[in-house]
Amino acid sequence: xxxxxxxxxxxxxxxxxxxxxxxxxxxxxxxxxxxxxxxxxxxxxxxxxxxxxxxxxxxxxxxxxxxxxxxxxxxxxxxxxxxxxxxxxxxxxxxxxxxxxxxxxxxxxxxxxxxxxxxxxxxxxxxxxxxxxxxxxxxxxxxxxxxxxxxxxxxxxxxxxxxxxxxxxxxxxxxxxxxxxxxxxxxxxxxxxxxxxxxxxxxxxxxxxxxxxxxxxxxxxxxxxxxxxxxxxxxxxxxxx
Amino acid sequence: xxxxxxxxxxxxxxxxxxxxxxxxxxxxxxxxxxxxxxxxxxxxxxxxxxxxxxxxxxxxxxxxxxxxxxxxxxxxxxxxxxxxxxxxxxxxxxxxxxxxxxxxxxxxxxxxxxxxxxxxxxxxxxxxxxxxxxxxxxxxx
Numbered sequence: 001x002x003x004x005x006x007x008x009x010x011x012x013x014x015x016x017x018x019x020x021x022x023x024x025x026x027x028x029x030x031x032x033x034x035x036x037x038x039x040x041x042x043x044x045x046x047x048x049x050x051x052x053x054x055x056x057x058x059x060x061x062x063x064x065x066x067x068x069x070x071x072x073x074x075x076x077x078x079x080x081x082x083x084x085x086x087x088x089x090x091x092x093x094x095x096x097x098x099x100x101x102x103x104x105x106x107x108x109x110x111x112x113x114x115x116x117x118x119x120x121x122x123x124x125x126x127x128x129x130x131x132x133x134x135x136x137x138x139x140x141x142x143x144x145x146x147x148x149x150x151x152x153x154x155x156x157x158x159x160x161x162x163x164x165x166x167x168x169x170x171x172x173x174x175x176x177x178x179x180x181x182x183x184x185x186x187x188x189x190x191x192x193x194x195x196x197x198x199x200x201x202x203x204x205x206x207x208x209x210x211x212x213x214x215x216x217x218x219x220x221x222x223x224x225x226x227x228x229x230x231x232x233x234x235x236x237x238x239x240x241x
Numbered sequence: 242x243x244x245x246x247x248x249x250x251x252x253x254x255x256x257x258x259x260x261x262x263x264x265x266x267x268x269x270x271x272x273x274x275x276x277x278x279x280x281x282x283x284x285x286x287x288x289x290x291x292x293x294x295x296x297x298x299x300x301x302x303x304x305x306x307x308x309x310x311x312x313x314x315x316x317x318x319x320x321x322x323x324x325x326x327x328x329x330x331x332x333x334x335x336x337x338x339x340x341x342x343x344x345x346x347x348x349x350x351x352x353x354x355x356x357x358x359x360x361x362x363x364x365x366x367x368x369x370x371x372x373x374x375x376x377x378x379x380x381x382x
Contacts (some may be wrong), residue, residue, distance in 0.1 A: 035307060038334030039263060043360035046269030049362050049367075069361070076359050083335065 015108075017134040018141070021091070023140060025212050026205060027082045029192050037079045044072040054236070078201060080176060091132035093217070095240035098127040098170050099159045106157065109148070115155045125161030125167040127170040131217035136237070139213035142206040143174050143233050144202040150178030150231060169219070169236045181225045189223060201226070251370040253278035256299040260290030261332075262308040267324035271305060273362040277370070279370060288315035294320050299327070301369050306333035306347055314350055328372035332365070334358040
């Protein structure tokens with residue numbers, strides 16, 4: 001058995017790895033928008049310079065325009081950092097116990113939201129998965145966080161194996177008793193930067209990160225929901241043989 | 242402080258074709274190169290750019306890489322095939338591959354210089370002016 005200090009170090013290292021994977025995925029999603037962002041910044045800089053030519057006899061206006069250009073250039077540095085994040089390697093798939101990962105993710109979620117119940121049901125079958133564990137943890141964190149945001153009082157989580165002709169998948173189901181979603185909300189739920197909670201500062205990246213992470217793991221994510229009936233999120237993942 | 246004056250000597254009288262699908266960027270680039278003393282032609286996509294090139298044979302081409310109708314990489318390959326001596330600056334804001342990868346591809350396919358957006362007027366004008374300097378002077382610049 002490992003000493004408590006060693007376990008704490010290992011847990012901190014795992015959390016750090018999950019954060020790194022989350023940043024890499026966020027970068028990968030955001031880098032898709034880098035072309036548009038750089039073009040917008042290029043136009044801001046270009047038009048500001050042309051305006052400076054027309055305001056050469058007004059030093060105050062030129063100074064404001066120079067500030068505008070430097071702000072746009074800082075924006076370009078930020079886009080560059082996102083592109084560099086997106087270049088980070090994602091990781092090799094390895095076999096691991098899905099139920100153990102679910103337990104870790106639920107415990108982390110309960111540490112953040114102590115009053116929120118995460119009911120873990122016994123697994124059906126041996127749920128060993130072949131994937132990048134830290135990446136899948138990013139997806140689970142996002143799904144658990146999302147489930148807590150829809151007026152739910154309880155989240156029920158279960159792992160099971162689903163036999164398939166090609167060898168089967170391991171599935172984790174996250175079911176909440178919240179308000180559920182209208183179909184038009186559901187249609188956009190996986191879109192980057194889509195959120196219904198803009199006023200509370202939500203970035204709208206949770207489910208798009210979850211989908212990107214699950215796809216990188218070779219799996220798929222589905223949502224079943226209707227208004228008043230809660231929401232079920234299913235993550236289907238390649239089973240380890 | 243007003244913008245720095247352009248180094249017009251190398252560019253005065255040169256014909257520069259600018260191929261860029263964004264109208265604001267196209268207008269901005271056109272004004273910058275006119276201020277540098279160039280004769281400027283503009284095209285809004287690769288197909289129009291190639292047609293303009295064949296009709297006028299400019300001294301230099303500034304082309305965006307991601308464009309509708311005919312992509313910039315395809316356009317610069319076609320232009321270099323028509324005239325290997327023409328100077329080409331490829332510009333890009335990036336995309337799925339990221340701006341550095343796209344511009345590396347453009348350099349490998351015949352662009353004489355590459356530049357990632359966004360940039361300032363002096364940067365892009367100087368980049369084209371350097372292409373007209375003798376090779377020894379370019380090394381010192």
